[in-house]
Amino acid sequence: xxxxxxxxxxxxxxxxxxxxxxxxxxxxxxxxxxxxxxxxxxxxxxxxxxxxxxxxxxxxxxxxxxxxxxxxxxxxxxxxxxxxxxxxxxxxxxxxxxxxxxxxxxxxxxxxxxxxxxxxxxxxxxxxxxxxxxxxxxxxxxxxxxxxxxxxxxxxxxxxxxxxxxxxxxxxxxxxxxxxxxxxxxxxxxxxxxxxxxxxxxxxxxxxxxxxxxxxxxxxx
Numbered sequence: 001x002x003x004x005x006x007x008x009x010x011x012x013x014x015x016x017x018x019x020x021x022x023x024x025x026x027x028x029x030x031x032x033x034x035x036x037x038x039x040x041x042x043x044x045x046x047x048x049x050x051x052x053x054x055x056x057x058x059x060x061x062x063x064x065x066x067x068x069x070x071x072x073x074x075x076x077x078x079x080x081x082x083x084x085x086x087x088x089x090x091x092x093x094x095x096x097x098x099x100x101x102x103x104x105x106x107x108x109x110x111x112x113x114x115x116x117x118x119x120x121x122x123x124x125x126x127x128x129x130x131x132x133x134x135x136x137x138x139x140x141x142x143x144x145x146x147x148x149x150x151x152x153x154x155x156x157x158x159x160x161x162x163x164x165x166x167x168x169x170x171x172x173x174x175x176x177x178x179x180x181x182x183x184x185x186x187x188x189x190x191x192x193x194x195x196x197x198x199x200x201x202x203x204x205x206x207x208x209x210x211x212x213x214x215x216x217x218x219x220x221x
Contacts, residue, residue, distance in 0.1 A: 002124035007206050009151070010117040010135040011142070011182060016095035018056065019105030025060040031109050032062050034095040038086050039063055047072050049083055051094050064104060066094055096138035110141040116151055118208040127199070129191050130206055136184040144170075145178040148188065152205045167191050 018031040032053035041048040047070050050063035072080070082090045094100075101108050121133070132148075149156045160178060162168045170177050171187040192202060203209070 002122075003127050004129045004131050005123050005127040005203060005206065006121040006131045006133070008119045008121055008133045008135055009147075010119070010137070011140060011147070012115045012117065013096065013111070013138050013140040013142075014113045014115060015111040016092070017098060017101055017111075017139075018109040019053070019064075019101045020107045020109065021062060021105050023055045023058065023060050023062075025058045026055060029106055030055045030057050032056065032105075034091070035061075036086060036088070036091050036095075038066070038083055038091065040083060042072070043069075045072055046070060047075070051091065064094075064100075092138065098139045110139075112140060112142040112146065114140055114142055114147075116147075118206070120207050120209070126196075128193070129189060130202060132188040132190075132206065134182055134184065134186045134188075136182050136186075139181075141181055143179055144182050144186070144188075147182055148178075152202070162190070 016034050018033050020029050020031050022028070023030040023032075033056050035052045035054050037052045039050045039052055048068045049066040049070070051066055053062040053064055054060065055062070066083075075083075081087075098108060098110075145156045145159050148154070148159055156178075159168065167190065169189040169191075171189075177186075192199070194202065
């Protein structure tokens with residue numbers, strides 16, 4: 001018998017991480033912000049590509065390598081077009097590549113400001129469990145307990161107490177997961193013993209919807 005409301009939350013960070021590197025103009029270590037622009041340099045049959053960053057204090061530029069000395073024949077037409085047009089999806093992927101930034105910078109500043117796109121996957125009448133699947137395409141420092149508390153409108157302490165009482169389960173399951181940064185593929189199961197009115201409030205928070213008969217994707221700022 002079905003008793004689960006299943007939803008997917010897609011987490012979209014608003015602000016790319018900012019690497020801290022030495023600024024030659026400022027004379028010290030400063031945070032640099034992605035400009036969203038790509039610089040290309042062709043040398044014979046090879047191509048260099050950089051993502052341009054700017055110092056948040058003085059505007060000085062830093063070219064973060066995407067690749068260097070790549071044979072143009074190794075790039076398909078779509079990839080080359082994306083580089084030449086500053087394709088925003090490709091640029092966003094490079095700007096959120098924490099592994100590369102950590103190798104290039106002394107440290108990296110991250111922000112936890114995100115948009116949450118909510119989608120109903122399946123629902124039945126009089127459900128008693130809420131299952132939230134997380135899609136996290138880009139790295140973010142936002143913790144799982146902060147996300148759940150903000151979106152569901154409950155205190156973080158209540159979340160922790162609920163989990164210790166086995167009313168909240170996570171997959172993967174490991175101690176302290178609520179205090180860890182959110183990861184793609186994480187699932188949160190919340191078992192509820194609530195009346196019909198409370199169930200409607202939970203549904204509205206979990207889905208971003210108020211019309212029970214017309215579930216659809218919703219975005220929350």
